Amino acid sequence: MPKNPTPEQRMAWHAGHAANCPCRAMPAGVIRLFVDRGLPVPDQLALHKTADRKG
Numbered sequence: 001m002p003k004n005p006t007p008e009q010r011m012a013w014h015a016g017h018a019a020n021c022p023c024r025a026m027p028a029g030v031i032r033l034f035v036d037r038g039l040p041v042p043d044q045l046a047l048h049k050t051a052d053r054k055g
């Protein structure tokens with residue numbers, strides 16, 4: 001992630017991270033970026049902890 005990411009960069013990074021890593025849920029501020037744009041909030045592995053974990 002760049003030092004001063006744009007909202008679009010944060011959304012892209014967190015979407016990729018949430019889909020591949022269950023270490024933490026997406027921050028509320030990032031979720032709001034999707035909601036504000038009328039975009040679907042990405043699925044999050046962190047919310048499916050019973051699925052196979054990748055550390």
Ligand SMILES: [Zn+2]
Binds near residue numbers: 021023024
């Ligand atoms: Zn992670």
